[in-house]
Amino acid sequence: MMKKRVLLVDDHKIVRSGLRTLIExxxxxxxxxEAASGLEAIQLVRKNDYDVVVLDISMPDKNGVDTLRDLQRIRPELPVLILSGFAQEQYALNLIRSGCRGYLSKDADPDEIIKALRVILAGRRYLSLELADLLASELTHPSDKRLHETLSEREFQVFFKLASGKSPTEIADELFLSVKTVSTYRARVLEKMNLKTNADLTYYAIKNELIS
Incomplete structure (x- = not known):
């Protein structure tokens, strides 16, 4: 039987080592x-075939949000499991909308990580009990969404980059958009979140532990 090929993407070697031991x-x-950055992951996926990617969010040079977007563009059929140090309620809903097949926090039980990989490799989404509750809550109480959860996939990307200190020009280059389009998205984000400035976006992101 051919073993399923897993690509590990995390900037911490000890995390990759632990996952490797678990999977092997x-x-x-x-x-x-293995890749220690988003850029390295993209290079590997362009050159090699994998059956699933295990991806961190917080990485140097290209964060997991952007890496997921690029992977969707380069290999849309390649499933991605987000394994992050951020709690599920902070990112999970937005990233599920963006195309990842599952989201777990790094303190998940090892058996659950393996279970999630098998479910995703079988062509399905993996929803933890916590994430299933979040989705159910969104359906039954949509008004209870946190502000960033009301954003579309593209709006969330622009929000995340603005909150991280990127300029509209930098964002336009990274997302292959015009500066005018980025400015339009920025205006929508500020309106939806009832905020006024980029500094407000950064404060919100830090307060809600979306960036550190």
Missing amino acids: LEDDMAVAG
Whole structure:
């Protein structure tokens, strides 16, 4: 039986090592590559075939939000499991909308990580109990959404970059948009979140632990 090929993407070697040890205990999957950054992950995916990617959010040079977007563009059929130090309620809903097949925090039980990988490799989404509750709450009480959860996928990307200190010109280059379009998205984000300045966006992101 051919083992499923897993690509690990995390800037901490000790995290990759722990995941490798966990995955290599399984008979049906193996770690076929490791990347310490989003850019490195993109390069590997362009050159090699993988069956699933395990992706962190907080990384140097290209964060997981942008890396997920690029992976969707380059290999839309390649499933991605987000394994992050951020709690599920902070990012999960936005990233599920952006195309990831599952989201777990790094303190998840090892058995759940393996279960999530198998579910995703079988072509389905993996929803933890916590994430299923979040989605159910969104359906039954949509007015209870936190402000950033009301944003569309593209609006969330622009919000995240503005909150991280990127200029409209930098964002336009990274997202292949015009500066005018970025400014339009910025205006929508500020209106939806009832905020006035980029500094307000940064404060919101820090307060809600979306950036550190």
